Structures are given as structure tokens and as C-alpha cells.
Amino acid sequence: MTAPFRSPFSLLTQLVGDQEQLGIFAPDGCLESWLAAERALALGQAASGVIEVADAEAIVAAACAGNIDHDRLWAKARTVGYPIVGLVREIERNLSDSLVGRVHFGATTQDIMDTGLALQLSRSLSALDRRLGDLGDAIAEQTRRYAHTVMAARTHAQQAVPTTFGATLATLLAQFARHRRRLAQAHPRIAVVSLFGAGGTSAALGERAGQIRADMAERLNLYDTEMPWHADRDGVAEFGWLCATITAACAKLARNVVDLSRTEIGEVSEPYVSHRGASSTMPQKVNPISSEAIIGLSGAAGALSSSLLRLQEAGHERAAGEWQIEWHVIPQLAVLAGSALGEALTLVRGLRVDPDRMRTNLLLGGGTIMAEAQMMRLAETMGHDRAHALVYEAAARTRQRGIALTHSLREVAEEQNVLHLVPDPLITADDYLGQAVQNCARTVNAWQQTPALKVHDIAISELARERH
Known part of the structure; x- marks a missing residue:
């Protein structure tokens, strides 16, 4: 044996x-x-x-x-x-x-x-x-x-x-x-x-x-x-x-x-x-x-x-x-x-x-996850580069002092005499989702159209024998 x-x-x-x-x-x-x-x-x-x-x-x-x-x-x-x-x-x-x-x-x-x-x-x-x-x-x-459950997107392991x-x-x-x-x-x-x-x-x-x-x-x-x-x-x-x-x-x-x-x-x-x-x-x-x-x-x-x-x-x-x-x-x-x-x-x-x-985690770091959103809104009136510099400074103060981005943003804008250009109210996470919700629907629909593999799957022990 x-x-x-x-x-x-x-x-x-x-x-x-x-x-x-x-x-x-x-x-x-x-x-x-x-x-x-x-x-x-x-x-x-x-x-x-x-x-x-x-x-x-x-x-x-x-x-x-x-x-x-x-x-x-x-x-x-x-x-x-x-x-x-x-x-x-x-x-x-x-x-x-x-x-x-x-x-x-x-x-x-x-x-x-x-x-x-x-x-x-x-x-x-x-x-x-x-x-x-x-x-x-x-x-x-x-x-x-x-599809509508708001959360933080993360890049480089950060919000x-x-x-x-x-x-x-x-x-x-x-x-x-x-x-x-x-x-x-x-x-x-x-x-x-x-x-x-x-x-x-x-x-x-x-x-x-x-x-x-x-x-x-x-x-x-x-x-x-x-x-x-x-x-x-x-x-x-x-x-x-x-x-x-x-x-x-x-x-x-x-x-x-x-x-x-x-x-x-x-x-x-x-x-x-x-x-x-x-x-x-x-x-x-x-x-x-x-x-x-x-x-x-x-x-x-x-x-x-x-x-x-x-x-x-x-x-x-x-x-x-x-x-x-x-x-x-x-x-x-x-x-x-x-x-x-x-x-x-x-x-x-x-x-x-x-x-x-x-939702709670969106507020971590003083809400700096909204930095890009606030920058893009400000860019409409002051241009991208100036808006980026303003929000960058505001985000730095938020990290250093532990205050909300919305507060530091208005603080920096007032110092630069552009507070009148800051929208009120400021944009929220729900307003800055882009195509996220639509992407969900499109992807689910595309999945439903993905064909399965068609294989005539019978027991190997019966293959050839069944034709005979």
C-alpha cells in the first residue's frame, strides 16, 4: 500500500x-x-x-x-x-x-x-x-x-x-x-x-x-x-x-x-x-x-x-x-x-x-475636510491662487489653535480685508459631494448589465460519456 x-x-x-x-x-x-x-x-x-x-x-x-x-x-x-x-x-x-x-x-x-x-x-x-x-x-x-451616507474620503490615509x-x-x-x-x-x-x-x-x-x-x-x-x-x-x-x-x-x-x-x-x-x-x-x-x-x-x-x-x-x-x-x-x-x-x-x-x-468624524481637525470646498467657492470671486493661499493659512491656524475652520477662515479674511467676499453661510459637506450619488446609480446599473460567464457545466465524470 x-x-x-x-x-x-x-x-x-x-x-x-x-x-x-x-x-x-x-x-x-x-x-x-x-x-x-x-x-x-x-x-x-x-x-x-x-x-x-x-x-x-x-x-x-x-x-x-x-x-x-x-x-x-x-x-x-x-x-x-x-x-x-x-x-x-x-x-x-x-x-x-x-x-x-x-x-x-x-x-x-x-x-x-x-x-x-x-x-x-x-x-x-x-x-x-x-x-x-x-x-x-x-x-x-x-x-x-x-449612496447618500456622507463620510470622509481619504487620500494618503488622511481626510x-x-x-x-x-x-x-x-x-x-x-x-x-x-x-x-x-x-x-x-x-x-x-x-x-x-x-x-x-x-x-x-x-x-x-x-x-x-x-x-x-x-x-x-x-x-x-x-x-x-x-x-x-x-x-x-x-x-x-x-x-x-x-x-x-x-x-x-x-x-x-x-x-x-x-x-x-x-x-x-x-x-x-x-x-x-x-x-x-x-x-x-x-x-x-x-x-x-x-x-x-x-x-x-x-x-x-x-x-x-x-x-x-x-x-x-x-x-x-x-x-x-x-x-x-x-x-x-x-x-x-x-x-x-x-x-x-x-x-x-x-x-x-x-x-x-x-x-x-458625520462626527467630518468635524475632526476643526472641519478642515471642507478646505477645498471653501477654496473653490472663494475662487469664484478672488481667483484660485489667492483663495488657496487664504484657506491654506486658515487651515494652518485651525491645526495650531484647535479652532474651527469656519472661524479661522473668517479671521484670515478679515485681516486681508476680503471678509465681504466670504459666502454666508459657508458650504457644507452635503453641498460638496460632486457626482458621488450619481456614480452609485451608474455603477450599480453597469453591474446589472455585466453578463455572467456561460459555461455548460456538467460533472466531469459524465463528459464525453453523455454524448456517447
Whole structure:
């Protein structure tokens, strides 16, 4: 008996791991995808007259997970370095002697593994798209709810000008809409069949190679291609990059929540149930555990994504080590992305917002957040440069003496004999929101028009078999 498969324990995955992505890239998921490729190959060859229909039917019946001895398969894979030789032997054990040699006819190991990978990546993209859809819908709902909730916009970690909480969420919603479009655009470049033989020339299958490959693609709901991609991994690298950048977008949301939930700010908090985010020693603590997990997931994804360029270095017609990098990195990136989206959905759906604290924080620093607004109003009568200098001096006095900007502004204006040019009353935060509220409505509407990824998603164990 071979030792059971064990991956290094990951506390992060244990706590927030996406079960769907973990299942797609589990050993059984890989095995099912390779078997589906072998079934489709046999049926495609029968349709093109390379093997007999009855032989293909027997191969399809034999190429099922229940017929595979996992211990023997993986023991053979450790010897060979790849699993397909052992897989073919396992299929052949369930066939008559006359059919030995017909399984996997004219294909190379990477044809089967890459076709299987394409099936997994397609399913992974579909799952990520569903997650994106749920998260975007949740952000859209919160964007509508808080479209008019005034708060401080922050630049360089300092209060800048007034905005609304809905407007800050709208920028994230627009980003997730772009990610969803990227998934749809990338799917035809990623979910691609492979059948090109040892050196990428399809010599073993001759003139019928293209017909068989097209038939395989149709049976497996993959895209066909006329060019081999054994050593051209830009599509695989693109998948990894999509996972990493989606995870990073989730981390942007998480970092904002961490900052806004600081005791000194207290404008936004994570969902709460008893003991969520509790400390073992400090009874008052309610730690932002979802945000922390997302930031951790993104940091790990960023580190892994640095290897994606190495995948594309594979030379000549077949990799010599670069392929093995993706075996480790691609499944992890998919799991990290799915996990980040799932945790972000929990975060957004249960987000606790304190509009009163947002209003109160607008008064911090004596209301200097209104400096630009007052300057622009004064610029209408005294020009931009003079107005800027006046308000700059007023803001400096506000910081130095702890008085309100409205008071220091009138004080400086009186000293400069321009008090008559200062509007009364002065502009307020509600009057200086620009397009914030309209941006919320536009972004929500645009999100609702963003199409979902359309994938005919059936169980891999049924692929090819259903057409047969």
C-alpha cells in the first residue's frame, strides 16, 4: 500500500478554504478530468475511423474512476514522473487483450493532462464567476443603501473631501465588474483542448488529427485550436493572474474595512455574532477576522503569482521543469481566489455601518475636510491662487489653535480685508459631494448589465460519456 495523499496543513485553508475549488483540484478531480479526456479521444477516433466504434465503446466503459486502483496508479506515476502511463495501464486492465494498445492511441501524456487541466480551469472559472456574481450583487445592494451616507474620503490615509460610503463601494463594484468581464474574455483562451502528439506536429494521427481534436473539444465543451500549447503556457499563466488580481481586489475591500473599523475611526465593522473575532485574553476585542483572512489570502496569492512568468519560459516543444511549477501553483491560486471571494461575500453581507460616526468624524481637525470646498467657492470671486493661499493659512491656524475652520477662515479674511467676499453661510459637506450619488446609480446599473460567464457545466465524470 502506498502512503495516502497528504498536503501540508494550511490553517488558512482549514478556516476559510473554498470547498468547490478544493474539490476541482483534488486528486479525484484530476483523475476524472484525465479519464474524460481519454474517453473523448476514443470516441473522436471512432468517429474518424481510426479505431472501431465497438472498441471505443469498450474504452469508454473501462475509463471510469471505479476501475482505477489508486495505489497502483500513483506508485507507477512516481516511477515514471507522470500519471498517464499508469492510467492507461489501469484502463487496459479492464479491457480484452485485443484492445490493449488502442487506449491513448496517437496521443502524448501532456495531451491528456492539458486537456484535463483545461476542464478543471473551465470549471474553476465558472465557480469564480458565480462567486463574483454573488459578491457583486451584495456590494451593489450596499452601494444603493449608502449612496447618500456622507463620510470622509481619504487620500494618503488622511481626510480629503466629503464623499458617501456608497461611492466608496461603487469603485470596488466597478472593479469586480471588470474582473467578471475578464473571466468571460479569458475563458476561450484558457479552456482549450490539446491533441498534438509528442512534438506538437500531430504526426502520429496524421491528416485526421484535426478532426479528432475538434470532436474531442465538442464532446468536452472545450475550445478547439490549431496550434499546440504544450510549451506555450500564456493561457495557464493568465488563469493564475486572474486568480491573483481578483484576490487582490478582495484585499482592497478588506484593508478599507480594517482601517474604518479602527477604534479611533469606528465607521464600519465586520459582521458580528457572539465571540466572532474574540480574544483569548482581552474581553473587549472584536477582531476583523474576515478582513485579516482575505489579506492573508491575497498576500499568499501575490507571492505565488511571481512564478507565473516562469511557466512561460518553457523552451522548444516541451518543458523541462517549468510544467511542474504550475502543478503546484495553479490549484493553490484557484483556491485562494475562491476563498477570498467567499470570505468577502460574508464580510459585505454582514457589514455594519455607523452613519452617525461618519458625520462626527467630518468635524475632526476643526472641519478642515471642507478646505477645498471653501477654496473653490472663494475662487469664484478672488481667483484660485489667492483663495488657496487664504484657506491654506486658515487651515494652518485651525491645526495650531484647535479652532474651527469656519472661524479661522473668517479671521484670515478679515485681516486681508476680503471678509465681504466670504459666502454666508459657508458650504457644507452635503453641498460638496460632486457626482458621488450619481456614480452609485451608474455603477450599480453597469453591474446589472455585466453578463455572467456561460459555461455548460456538467460533472466531469459524465463528459464525453453523455454524448456517447
